Amino acid sequence: MENSELPPRPPLFDFQGVSMIHYFTDNWENVQNFQARPDDILIATYPKAGTTWxxxxxxxLYFGQTAPERQTSIPIYERVPFLECDFKMLTxxxxxxxxxxxSPRLIKTHLPVQFVPKSFWEQNCRVVYVARNAKDNLVSYFHFDKMNLVEPEP
Structure with a gap:
């Protein structure tokens, strides 16, 4: 496919002081009103820092022994939903x-801490924060975005 046939990349815009793309903000009211449960586990990462891993x-760890079939029958994006994403072609x-x-529900996010729905704090949910060497993270993110058309040009 030639570049002229590719869909346009969405622009970054300032969202409450943070650069964002509309796929993370189109469903904002539902994200902010999301009701966490006390046993939820939030996986919080910077993009390309090891979220899927x-x-x-x-x-x-939680479901491999009791429901091993889910590893091959349910895609990871349904087993561990990406809270803020609203990519129109997916739920x-x-x-x-x-x-x-x-139980527990595993939920992932790339949101900065100030945007995480308040219910996660109110319910005292566990948070798994993943960090990666910044240089490695940058290189991985750059190459990912070269092929990923749902984000601005890297």
């Missing part, structure tokens, strides 16, 4: 998280 590990992350029947 940690999601798989926690899913295996919004808030809806996927609400539909989870597992």
């Amino acid at each position: 940690v999601s798989y590990i926690l899913d295996l 919004p992350g808030t809806e996927l998280a609400d539909k989870l029947t597992t």
